[in-house]
Amino acid sequence: MLDSAAVQALRDIKSLFDDGILTEQEYANMKTEILTRARSPDPAPVAVPLAQSMAGLRVSGSYE
Numbered sequence: 001m002l003d004s005a006a007v008q009a010l011r012d013i014k015s016l017f018d019d020g021i022l023t024e025q026e027y028a029n030m031k032t033e034i035l036t037r038a039r040s041p042d043p044a045p046v047a048v049p050l051a052q053s054m055a056g057l058r059v060s061g062s063y064e
Contacts, residue, residue: 002035002039003038006035006037006038009034010031010035013027013031013034014027
């Protein structure tokens with residue numbers, strides 16, 4: 001079962017295709033991408049701010 005965000009995204013790109021904004025190839029590519037992401041068992045990775053990701057780094061040695 002697709003979640004409501006994926007269903008809405010599919011409706012949106014179909015509307016853009018029907019209005020002639022997207023080519024058939026663009027529509028097919030976007031549709032595949034949406035369906036692949038929606039059916040993926042792994043959630044999308046969460047972006048981590050740079051400062052947070054660097055907080056655990058330890059620098060050793062000198063910069064001479």
